[in-house]
Amino acid sequence: MNFNKIHLHHHCPPHFNKDARRYHHGGGVNDYMEAVSEYRKTFSSKQDVLDKTPDPAVKEMILHMEQIGCDTTFDRFDRQKPQCSFGLAGVCCRICYMGPCKITTKSPKGVCGAYADLIVARNLLRGLAGGAAAHGMHAREVILALKYAAEGKLNLPIVGKDKVLKAAKQFGIDTHDKTIETIASNIADILLEDISRTVPDEYKTIQACAPRERIKVWRDMDILPIGAYHEVFEALHRTGAATDGDWRNIMKQFLRCGLVFVWSGVMGSNIATDSLFGVGSRSTSKVNVGALKKGYVNIAVHGHLPVLVSEIIKQGQSEEFVKLAKQKGAKGIQFYGICCSGLSAMYRYNGVIPLSNAVGAELVLGTGALDLWVADVQDVFPSIMEVARCYKTTVVTTSDSARLPGAEHYAYNHEHSNIGETENIARKIVKRAIESFGNRKGMPVFIPSYEVDAEVGFSLEYIQKRFESMEPILEALKAGKILGIVNLVGCNNPRVIYEKAVVDVAEILIRNNVLILTNGCASFPLLKLGFCNISSLQKTGKGLKSFLEPDLPPVWHMGECIDNARASGLFASIAEEAGKAIKDMPYALASPEWSNEKGIGAALAFRLLGINSYHCVHAPIQGSTNVMDFMLTGTKESLGSTMIVDTNPTKLANKIIEDLKQKREALKWS
Numbered sequence: 001m002n003f004n005k006i007h008l009h010h011h012c013p014p015h016f017n018k019d020a021r022r023y024h025h026g027g028g029v030n031d032y033m034e035a036v037s038e039y040r041k042t043f044s045s046k047q048d049v050l051d052k053t054p055d056p057a058v059k060e061m062i063l064h065m066e067q068i069g070c071d072t073t074f075d076r077f078d079r080q081k082p083q084c085s086f087g088l089a090g091v092c093c094r095i096c097y098m099g100p101c102k103i104t105t106k107s108p109k110g111v112c113g114a115y116a117d118l119i120v121a122r123n124l125l126r127g128l129a130g131g132a133a134a135h136g137m138h139a140r141e142v143i144l145a146l147k148y149a150a151e152g153k154l155n156l157p158i159v160g161k162d163k164v165l166k167a168a169k170q171f172g173i174d175t176h177d178k179t180i181e182t183i184a185s186n187i188a189d190i191l192l193e194d195i196s197r198t199v200p201d202e203y204k205t206i207q208a209c210a211p212r213e214r215i216k217v218w219r220d221m222d223i224l225p226i227g228a229y230h231e232v233f234e235a236l237h238r239t240g241a242a243t244d245g246d247w248r249n250i251m252k253q254f255l256r257c258g259l260v261f262v263w264s265g266v267m268g269s270n271i272a273t274d275s276l277f278g279v280g281s282r283s284t285s286k287v288n289v290g291a292l293k294k295g296y297v298n299i300a301v302h303g304h305l306p307v308l309v310s311e312i313i314k315q316g317q318s319e320e321f322v323k324l325a326k327q328k329g330a331k332g333i334q335f336y337g338i339c340c341s342g343l344s345a346m347y348r349y350n351g352v353i354p355l356s357n358a359v360g361a362e363l364v365l366g367t368g369a370l371d372l373w374v375a376d377v378q379d380v381f382p383s384i385m386e387v388a389r390c391y392k393t394t395v396v397t398t399s400d401s402a403r404l405p406g407a408e409h410y411a412y413n414h415e416h417s418n419i420g421e422t423e424n425i426a427r428k429i430v431k432r433a434i435e436s437f438g439n440r441k442g443m444p445v446f447i448p449s450y451e452v453d454a455e456v457g458f459s460l461e462y463i464q465k466r467f468e469s470m471e472p473i474l475e476a477l478k479a480g481k482i483l484g485i486v487n488l489v490g491c492n493n494p495r496v497i498y499e500k501a502v503v504d505v506a507e508i509l510i511r512n513n514v515l516i517l518t519n520g521c522a523s524f525p526l527l528k529l530g531f532c533n534i535s536s537l538q539k540t541g542k543g544l545k546s547f548l549e550p551d552l553p554p555v556w557h558m559g560e561c562i563d564n565a566r567a568s569g570l571f572a573s574i575a576e577e578a579g580k581a582i583k584d585m586p587y588a589l590a591s592p593e594w595s596n597e598k599g600i601g602a603a604l605a606f607r608l609l610g611i612n613s614y615h616c617v618h619a620p621i622q623g624s625t626n627v628m629d630f631m632l633t634g635t636k637e638s639l640g641s642t643m644i645v646d647t648n649p650t651k652l653a654n655k656i657i658e659d660l661k662q663k664r665e666a667l668k669w670s
Contacts, residue, residue: 588611
């Protein structure tokens with residue numbers, strides 16, 4: 001298949017037509033500026049959040065932060081208004097230092113001659129490369145940990161033996177007369193090879209784990225990657241000044257980067273994490289700030305890397321440290337989760353309470369209840385330091401990749417040569433938390449009284465064990481008890497009312513018999529507001545309710561952001577049971593509030609599988625009609641998927657339902 005087939009139009013090099021006041025390539029400057037201006041009017045304000053937040057604890061904390069004089073994300077977002085129209089449209093270029101350049105009626109090309117399509121495509125690819133690097137470095141860390149644990153360099157047991165054997169079978173590894181450690185090391189080597197390959201060869205994780213139908217599609221499009229590092233290198237190379245001048249070729253690399261995001265950053269991370277720590281199990285967890293406990297040594301874990309966090313929790317829950325905490329006047333030691341570190345831990349270790357996603361982190365600190373905050377990498381905003389200082393909360397950073405001015409640093413070094421000291425590092429951090437508890441006595445504490453129980457730990461393994469096969473879910477789909485299945489994920493974004501878009505979409509979907517899967521930051525409002533509790537069956541459609549009763553909630557919480565691999569695994573398993581391609585099934589990916597580079601990759605990951613993505617936040621592509629067409633509808637023929645954006649979450653949810661029904665009609669399902 002020729003790659004050009006995925007584009008709607010094929011144009012000559014662009015030029016500005018003064019009479020028509022339009023670009024042949026990028027649409028009119030006036031047109032996209034008007035569109036961006038209208039989009040900007042939909043941005044929420046702090047007052048909107050106070051008036052309409054779905055979580056009353058958020059409202060109480062914002063007002064409390066205002067009273068004590070602490071800024072929040074919502075204050076800073078208001079002060080940044082009006083955001084730059086050129087940046088929102090994607091037509092400002094800062095790649096070289098002859099600019100920065102922006103595309104206007106007066107200057108339709110940058111200094112180097114780059115036009116709107118090229119600039120928008122370059123910016124988008126660089127964003128995705130950043131997302132692929134973020135998930136890729138997460139993957140590398142946990143894969144190295146698996147390898148070092150297998151080789152005895154890291155004193156951690158390999159808990160997920162079943163996952164190791166399953167992965168070995170997928171990769172065709174001979175397990176006869178081999179120890180679990182040897183097999184795990186072999187798997188780690190394969191995953192690391194996919195990340196770092198430079199000499200062209202098969203991308204082994206894709207060949208082992210991807211559906212055959214998809215591999216053929218990607219091969220025909222010539223987008224199969226060489227290796228994760230290579231494709232990120234190539235993305236930065238071809239988007240550099242005076243290198244690749246064809247926006248189509250840029251977008252081809254965009255799709256390759258999407259594949260490495262999926263198969264190394266997501267699938268590689270997932271295989272290694274579940275192999276090392278196990279898949280966890282279904283359990284019940286307290287959620288939201290009302291679950292904070294006064295009188296305890298309170299430790300929050302924040303970020304994405306599970307290795308050191310697992311040891312910190314192990315040490316903090318040990319009899320030795322609980323006894324030490326009590327000697328200092330505490331009732332005990334309690335762990336809380338912020339962002340994905342907390343989600344990864346909550347269903348693997350008893351008693352880790354998830355509290356908030358990244359945007360709400362400073363609201364949690366503003367309670368004054370935390371003694372120590374463990375920050376590793378990604379989604380840790382520097383603003384947390386100001387709030388931490390207000391309450392004498394000790395902040396500890398644990399990665400050479402991410403330091404915060406004023407934080408204490410207990411970490412692996414750049415070479416990870418001290419990974420064998422994991423236990424000692426964890427012990428130092430827990431001791432520091434107990435010291436901080438003693439130093440903070442008398443600090444005012446404000447805890448809104450909102451908490452709820454949530455059902456978590458819906459791994460693919462749990463679902464298969466629960467139903468014995470995928471057949472019961474498939475039969476419920478065919479019969480219409482389940483209209484469709486939606487993976488509702490992503491970060492949060494103050495452009496829309498905090499967490500409300502996620503909640504609004506979820507309410508409409510479950511009312512219309514749509515089963516929801518969730519993970520990562522978007523899962524927090526669903527956890528906090530009872531969607532992961534069987535009480536939400538009361539607002540669930542009759543068909544879905546009858547399938548789930550008596551003890552399954554309408555939203556299945558699968559874990560942290562890399563656990564998108566679990567959602568895609570469920571999608572693939574049900575499609576295989578039905579004898580259908582994934583792209584033909586009534587599935588969708590919804591990321592209503594996405595906000596960062598990883599969000600680009602997460603949506604593209606499911607698009608590459610042939611699943612539509614739905615959003616309330618626009619990507620910065622409105623400055624180029626061609627790139628916008630490519631992103632929205634240009635891959636419908638080749639990949640079988642489209643991207644739908646509507647800033648109104650109600651309209652977005654109804655569009656999802658409409659599209660799921662069309663999928664069902666094509667399958668001739670009732």
